[in-house]
Amino acid sequence: MRILGIETSCDETSAAVIQNDAVLSNIISSQQVHMQFGGVVPELASRAHLRKILPIVAEALEKAETPMEELDGIAVTHGPGLIGALMVGVNYAKAMSAVLDKPLVGVNHIEGHVYSNFLDEAPVELPMICLIVSGGHTQIVRMDGPLQYEILGKTRDDAVGEAYDKVAKLLGLPYPGGPQVDKLAKEGDDRFCDFPIGLYKEKTFDFSYSGLKTAVLTKVRELGDEAVQEHLADICASFQRAAVSVLVKRTIRAARENNIKQITVAGGVAANSLLRSEMKHQAEKHHINVYCPPMKYCTDNAAMIARAGLERLRHGQQSTNRMNAYPALLLGDEKSYL
Numbered sequence: 268m269r270i271l272g273i274e275t276s277c278d279e280t281s282a283a284v285i286q287n288d289a290v291l292s293n294i295i296s297s298q299q300v301h302m303q304f305g306g307v308v309p310e311l312a313s314r315a316h317l318r319k320i321l322p323i324v325a326e327a328l329e330k331a332e333t334p335m336e337e338l339d340g341i342a343v344t345h346g347p348g349l350i351g352a353l354m355v356g357v358n359y360a361k362a363m364s365a366v367l368d369k370p371l372v373g374v375n376h377i378e379g380h381v382y383s384n385f386l387d388e389a390p391v392e393l394p395m396i397c398l399i400v401s402g403g404h405t406q407i408v409r410m411d412g413p414l415q416y417e418i419l420g421k422t423r424d425d426a427v428g429e430a431y432d433k434v435a436k437l438l439g440l441p442y443p444g445g446p447q448v449d450k451l452a453k454e455g456d457d458r459f460c461d462f463p464i465g466l467y468k469e470k471t472f473d474f475s476y477s478g479l480k481t482a483v484l485t486k487v488r489e490l491g492d493e494a495v496q497e498h499l500a501d502i503c504a505s506f507q508r509a510a511v512s513v514l515v516k517r518t519i520r521a522a523r524e525n526n527i528k529q530i531t532v533a534g535g536v537a538a539n540s541l542l543r544s545e546m547k548h549q550a551e552k553h554h555i556n557v558y559c560p561p562m563k564y565c566t567d568n569a570a571m572i573a574r575a576g577l578e579r580l581r582h583g584q585q586s587t588n589r590m591n592a593y594p595a596l597l598l599g600d601e602k603s604y605l
Contacts, residue, residue: 268339268580269331271363272573273324275356276348276376277402278307280319283569284331284338285577288388291331293563293570294323305442306432313351320359327569338369340585342576345373345604346596347403353592361588370585372576373605376567377404377598380533381416382578383564383571391558392529396522398514399598400542401534402428402445405514407472407521408598413578416599419521420472427510428536430476434483434506438499448503449539455500457508460486464513472517479509507541515545522555530557538565 269291274281283293298315300308328335343360346353357373364371380399384391393413399406405422425433428445435444440451462482465475483506487495495502522530530550536542537559547557564571579585579601586605593604 268577269333269337270340270342270573270577270580271324271327271338272569272571272576273320273341273343273356273360274376274379274567274569274572275316275320275352276344276346277352277567278312278315279567280316280323281567281569282320282324282327283573284327284333285386285570285573287577288386288574290386290570291333292327293568294327294330295568296323302442305436307349309349309351312349313355316352316355320355324359335363335367338367340370340372340576340580342372342374342573342579344376344379344572345586345590346375346593348376348594350592350594353594357590357592361590365588370580371590372579372584373586373590373601374572374575374579375596375598375601376572377406378601379571379575381408381410381531382575383533383560383568384531384558386560386564386570386574389558389560391531394527395529395531396518396525396527397531397533398518398546399534400427400514400532400536402426402432404534405474405476406598407518409521409525409527414582418598420474420517422474422476423466424475424477425480427474427476427514428534430480430510431536433480437484437487438495438502445536445539448507449541451500451503452507452541453504455498455502455504457504459498459501460505462486462505462509464509467513472521474513474517476510479506511539511541511545514542515549518546519549519553519555522550523553528555530555532557532559533565535566538562
């Protein structure tokens, strides 16, 4: 089966063609306009998607050497995300499906991140524990079979990716802040500040990052501008240690308590160097396998949407022409929206 995937949930316009697990093309256009604002401006994102979606889809089909008529289905992100941005992709996919008379399936963006672990014949086995970490989501999910999810833990306030971006902004680092903090942290002393770990005393799989953000703000005000610039790498390293350690600890405990020997990581923060190395290092102590997708599949991309859509089409699920965009769609709740 050859599936076209379309992703427009935030500030990347992406289209991809896959054949089963093999990625034939994966074209991503990242919007630079938001950098001057230090974050994504929804209206500007929607307008950029409108300009980009036609040429990006055309490029994906050309690179995959796949005429539209040879597609076996179309998968599109229909939530969660920015409502205007989502509508651009959804309406384009619906029109394309109607004109070509091809099956259409709406895909949860977070489910797409989960299925980024199944691209290019990745050595992933089920059941598995998946840590989903992005700008809007932080979850630990148990996956026993295709499209079968049990959420074991989630953030009670802020997502870890949002915490990275907000801390980066506090420190005067350019947007997007996560990669900047990760880069500087490699040069710093992670014991410079003893930042708090959210829900440290609770035996839970949930997360909390609001207190960590506040602690960094308090430290920045206490140090003053000159000292902050002098110890910028140290602050980044200390923040990253607190942010990542709890992700690793709770994910491995979830795997051990559920007697599961496979952990995967998904989402934009899966590209973080400390998270990837620490997860593998700590998991080895308990003979647990860890798989992190290649960097090109960590951030928002259409190949992961196509792969999740392929799984749904294989299971006889497809959307009607009444499908809409859903900005607050929950993982595992897609059947209500197909």
